[in-house]
Amino acid sequence: MSVGLNPQQQAAVEALDGPVLILAGAGAGKTRVLTQRIVKLIETGRAFPGEILAVTFTNKAAREMKERIERLLEGSGVDTRELWVSTFHSMGAKLLREHGYRIGLSPGFSIFDDSDQNAVIKQALEQAGVSDKVVAPKSVAYKLDQLKNDGVDPRTYEPIAKSFFESRVVPVLKAYEAELRKNNAVDFGDLLLRTYELFVTQEDISDAFQDRYRYVLVDEYQDTNRIQYRLIRELTRKYRNLCVVGDEDQSIYKWRGADIGNILDFEKDFPEARVVKLEQNYRSTANIIRVANHVIANNTQRKEKTLFTENEAGGPVEVHHLSNDFEEARFIARTIRKLFDEDFVSKDIALLYRTHAQSRLFEDALRAERINYRIFGGLKFYDRAEIKNSLSYLRLLMNPRDDVSLYRIINIPTRGIGKTTIDALRAYAHREQISGLEAAGLVAKGVAEDADLGAAARKKLAAFLELYAKLSDKKTEYSPLEFYSFVLDESGYLRSLENENTIESQARLENLKELGTAISDFEHRARSQGIEPTLENFLEEVALLTDADRAEEQDNSVTMMTIHSAKGLEFPAVFVVGMEEDTFPSRRREESGDEDSLEEERRLCYVAMTRARQRLFMTSAKMRRVFGVTHVRQASRFLDELPEEGVLVQDHARDVAPSPWSAGYQRWRAGGDESFGDSFGDRSDDFGGAFEGGGESAASSDGFAVGAKVRHPDYGDGTVVKREGWSDSLKLSIQFRTSGVKKFLAKYAPLQKL
Numbered sequence: 153m154s155v156g157l158n159p160q161q162q163a164a165v166e167a168l169d170g171p172v173l174i175l176a177g178a179g180a181g182k183t184r185v186l187t188q189r190i191v192k193l194i195e196t197g198r199a200f201p202g203e204i205l206a207v208t209f210t211n212k213a214a215r216e217m218k219e220r221i222e223r224l225l226e227g228s229g230v231d232t233r234e235l236w237v238s239t240f241h242s243m244g245a246k247l248l249r250e251h252g253y254r255i256g257l258s259p260g261f262s263i264f265d266d267s268d269q270n271a272v273i274k275q276a277l278e279q280a281g282v283s284d285k286v287v288a289p290k291s292v293a294y295k296l297d298q299l300k301n302d303g304v305d306p307r308t309y310e311p312i313a314k315s316f317f318e319s320r321v322v323p324v325l326k327a328y329e330a331e332l333r334k335n336n337a338v339d340f341g342d343l344l345l346r347t348y349e350l351f352v353t354q355e356d357i358s359d360a361f362q363d364r365y366r367y368v369l370v371d372e373y374q375d376t377n378r379i380q381y382r383l384i385r386e387l388t389r390k391y392r393n394l395c396v397v398g399d400e401d402q403s404i405y406k407w408r409g410a411d412i413g414n415i416l417d418f419e420k421d422f423p424e425a426r427v428v429k430l431e432q433n434y435r436s437t438a439n440i441i442r443v444a445n446h447v448i449a450n451n452t453q454r455k456e457k458t459l460f461t462e463n464e465a466g467g468p469v470e471v472h473h474l475s476n477d478f479e480e481a482r483f484i485a486r487t488i489r490k491l492f493d494e495d496f497v498s499k500d501i502a503l504l505y506r507t508h509a510q511s512r513l514f515e516d517a518l519r520a521e522r523i524n525y526r527i528f529g530g531l532k533f534y535d536r537a538e539i540k541n542s543l544s545y546l547r548l549l550m551n552p553r554d555d556v557s558l559y560r561i562i563n564i565p566t567r568g569i570g571k572t573t574i575d576a577l578r579a580y581a582h583r584e585q586i587s588g589l590e591a592a593g594l595v596a597k598g599v600a601e602d603a604d605l606g607a608a609a610r611k612k613l614a615a616f617l618e619l620y621a622k623l624s625d626k627k628t629e630y631s632p633l634e635f636y637s638f639v640l641d642e643s644g645y646l647r648s649l650e651n652e653n654t655i656e657s658q659a660r661l662e663n664l665k666e667l668g669t670a671i672s673d674f675e676h677r678a679r680s681q682g683i684e685p686t687l688e689n690f691l692e693e694v695a696l697l698t699d700a701d702r703a704e705e706q707d708n709s710v711t712m713m714t715i716h717s718a719k720g721l722e723f724p725a726v727f728v729v730g731m732e733e734d735t736f737p738s739r740r741r742e743e744s745g746d747e748d749s750l751e752e753e754r755r756l757c758y759v760a761m762t763r764a765r766q767r768l769f770m771t772s773a774k775m776r777r778v779f780g781v782t783h784v785r786q787a788s789r790f791l792d793e794l795p796e797e798g799v800l801v802q803d804h805a806r807d808v809a810p811s812p813w814s815a816g817y818q819r820w821r822a823g824g825d826e827s828f829g830d831s832f833g834d835r836s837d838d839f840g841g842a843f844e845g846g847g848e849s850a851a852s853s854d855g856f857a858v859g860a861k862v863r864h865p866d867y868g869d870g871t872v873v874k875r876e877g878w879s880d881s882l883k884l885s886i887q888f889r890t891s892g893v894k895k896f897l898a899k900y901a902p903l904q905k906l
Contacts, residue, residue: 157188164428165189168198168367171388171422172395173415177459178444178762179435179722182397183213186369187220189395194230199367202234205387207243208371213720214238217371236365240380244343247350247361254354255346262337269293269339276327284566287320288652295321296328300341301409303348303379305329344379351386362390373398373418377409385421392422400455401448404716404756406749407655412453433459433762435722437466439798440768444761446795451751468800469761469768471731471791475805476775476782478673481517483804484727484771488523488710491725491767498524500724502711504760506736508536509662510729511712512670518710528713534694538649538660539667543694545639548589549620549627550688555581555588562592562616565648569616573609580604592617619643632687633671633780640664665779672780715760726764728757731772732785757790774805856884856898861906867894869906 157165161181164174165188176182190206193199208214218237225232238246249259264272273289295318299306306325313319332338338346351358368388370376373396376384388394396418403412419425433441441461448454474480488501503514503525512533518525533539541564544557551557559578563569580603581591594600596614605613619642626638640646646664649657671690678685711723730736737753761768772787856862860872867888874885882898896903 156184158432160428160430160432161185161188164430165192167395167426167428168193168196169393171392171418171425173418173422173425173427174395174397174430175427175455175457176397176399176430177433177457178399178402178759179433180430180459181432181434182371182430183217183220185430186371186395186397187217187224189369190221190235191224193367194225195228200234201230201232202236203364203366204235204369205243205365205367206235206237206369206371207240207384208237209239209375211239211242213371214242240383241340241343244347247347248338248343251350251354251357252346254357255350256333257338257346258336260336262335263343264332264337264339266293268337269296272328272331272335273324275331276324279327279331280323282320282324285651287317287324288648288654290652290654290656291317292321292324292328294654296325296339297341298409299325300339300345301377301379303345303382305345305349341379344383348379348383348386351383358386359390362387366391367393368395370394370396371398374400374403374412374415375405375410376414378411378414381411381414392424394422400453401451401755402719402759404719404752404759406752412752416453416455429455429457431457431459433461434463435765436461436762437463437766439466439469440761440764442798443469443768443794444758447754447761447790447793448758450793451754453748453751465798466766468798469770469794471794471799471801472769472771473787473801473803473805474771474773477513477730477773477777479804480729480771480773481513482520484514484729484769485517485521485523487727487769488518489521496725496767498708498710501727502713502718502721502723502725502763503727503729504713504715504718504763505729506715506738506756507659507662508533508714509659509666510735512666514712514729524709525712526709528711528717533663533666536660536663538663541645542636542640542664542667543691545623545643545645546636546687547691549624549639550691552589553587558588558592561643565644567616568612569609573605573612576603576605576609577613589617589620627687631675632685632690633668633675635687636668636671668779669777672777715756718763719759722763722765724765725767725769726760727769727771728760729771730776731770731788731791732776733788734783734785735776736788736790754790757788854882854898855905856882856903862886863904863906864888864894865902870894 161184164172164185168189174182174185176185186206190204193204194201206214206217208217214237218232218235221235221237222232236243245263248257248261252261253259262268270289270293273292274284277284277287277289277292296306299309304312307329309318309325310322313322332342351361365387368384370384375398384394384396396415398415400412400415403410403415406412419427436444438461441459445459472483474483484503491501492498505511505514508527511527515525515533527533534543541561544554544560548554548557548561555578559574562574577588577591577595580595580600581588584591584594586594591600591603592613595603595605596610596617598610623639623642627635630638646661649661649664674690674693675685678689683689715728736757737750761770770791772785772791774785775782776785777783856872856875858872858875861869862872863869864886867886870886870888872884873887873893876883876885884896884898884901884903885893886896886903887893
């Protein structure tokens with residue numbers, strides 16, 4: 153037996169020939185098994201290094217795997233330079249450089265990144281005669297990614313396009329693909345799709361590749377999409393020496409195209425496959441493993457396996473229910489302080505959340521406790537583009553000479569004021585030694601003859617100045633929260649993100665909601681101190697916080713990240729926060745009614761839990777605010793799935809001081825929607841209505857309050873369960889008795905109020 157391997161790992165290493173499925177649970181040592189398998193193939197003479205291909209998902213993982221193999225073979229005289237350890241996309245790029253000319257690609261082809269792709273999509277929209285107001289460029293990019301992940305050539309998409317959006321996007325996709333070929337370029341998805349095209353259309357190349365790479369190994373197989381699956385099947389068609397390693401319980405990237413069926417159906421694809429289960433965990437305490445097993449056992453889309461460990465039992469998994477999200481953040485910051493007393497250091501600790509929008513309160517609480525932190529896989533809250541854009545609007549309205557803010561938002565959302573106009577405007581302002589806003593005014597009036605801008609540019613600048621004047625007139629009439637709502641709506645920024653309708657735009661909308669909550673917090677805090685809250689004071693507070701953030705960033709910091717970002721990592725102590733229905737599992741999962749999505753959310757919970765080595769904390773808030781509107785929350789169903797043994801549950805709701813917004817709790821309505829506005833601001837409910845549920849006044853005036861009964865001619869009787877937007881943009885989510893949840897634009901929906 154190889155040194156350091158348990159019997160199951162040894163069995164996986166020695167199963168060298170034919171198809172092999174290694175089901176490797178969390179922390180079960182899969183990388184060690186993969187590297188030792190490759191060494192074994194070489195040492196036994198089954199393959200030279202140049203006959204082995206190992207594929208993984210990140211360049212870092214590929215680099216580390218090859219370095220391990222080189223260390224294991226050090227002194228053996230084996231030359232490992234021909235060993236190919238690569239990501240899928242790097243493999244595709246290399247093959248297309250060598251053989252792409254066979255399918256019309258010259259060796260010097262360009263690989264377009266996201267910004268390049270966006271530029272080509274805009275050209276394609278123009279060529280297809282489709283307005284970017286009807287079809288957002290990022291929606292096209294998302295559809296392209298979906299199609300290519302599924303192995304569908306966008307040029308052949310027309311026969312399967314069904315919806316209005318799909319029919320409108322067909323000519324755009326064709327124009328986009330034509331432009332790629334005109335530029336001798338590929339996008340990220342093409343690196344796999346066109347490699348597959350190369351193999352299936354050029355049989356001699358496919359045969360040569362199969363003959364050369366007789367042994368293929370694939371890491372993280374549960375994360376493969378359909379085009380990656382097809383590539384692997386093609387590469388191993390001749391010798392069938394395919395070893396895949398993965399864990400279906402950690403398949404959490406469906407939104408990115410991953411297909412859990414690839415690993416679940418491996419034995420159907422390869423009936424002769426040998427299956428080896430790696431179930432011994434070397435990472436976590438016995439209690440953490442036992443509790444995580446109880447959760448994931450509720451899934452049906454999984455292979456039968458149970459993690460175990462010979463590690464010590466360790467302390468209990470701790471579940472803490474807090475009265476609200478503010479107390480949740482304070483509790484975690486205080487608990488981290490206590491962990492420091494137990495000899496944990498900052499870098500030992502991770503705080504995991506479902507989405508980046510949840511980070512803001514925890515950042516505030518950690519700063520208050522002077523605890524260093526870093527955001528992993530994302531920017532700090534106030535550094536995110538949509539937050540900086542929104543604050544730039546507010547800053548410019550408070551200080552008309554703030555040219556930095558002006559040039560940041562003058563074309564956000566898109567108004568046709570492009571780089572040429574901005575550069576000319578900036579140059580004119582510099583020559584005349586005036587602010588950009590003043591320069592725009594002179595240009596718009598046609599008195600700046602040497603600004604080198606035509607009538608079209610002047611007209612667009614005039615429209616922007618009209619918007620600026622409209623916003624500026626209201627800045628003293630509204631509270632900071634109300635004014636923020638007004639700016640988002642009147643500027644069109646909110647509407648542009650809603651129309652984009654992509655995963656990225658949804659995340660940005662969530663962040664804008666959270667900024668609204670931050671402004672609401674500021675107002676409550678100021679009033680409790682007897683101070684009138686002003687926008688100037690809020691902007692100053694934010695500026696000071698962001699300066700402090702940059703100064704505090706150090707290597708020894710608490711790590712904050714989404715659970716998706718945490719996959720593959722581990723920490724001595726982990727906090728999994730926001731364990732409530734509609735947060736985790738997410739509301740989008742609930743609205744979809746998709747049981748597969750619920751199982752993926754549960755896998756995400758399992759991944760979060762198994763990141764912890766020694767201590768695991770899970771927290772929920774009984775009340776959580778979204779955009780200044782407070783919602784009563786139920787604890788996540790995943791907490792109900794925890795066993796009694798090895799779990800400590802504490803309810804802190806009666807043990808904490810009232811929160812700054814506790815007066816608002818008195819306003820919730822029995823029997824209806826569990827969202828309610830705070831009682832502090834005159835119009836904060838109306839602002840919350842821009843996103844979640846609306847205010848009571850807005851809901852009562854249009855008759856579509858959450859809980860209202862309605863009738864639809866096609867779907868029958870239903871109940872309003874959610875409101876989004878306001879006025880002409882009001883969207884309603886309605887739960888029908890037989891049809892589930894449907895969404896409507898209230899202005900046009902044929903709804904009868906009952």
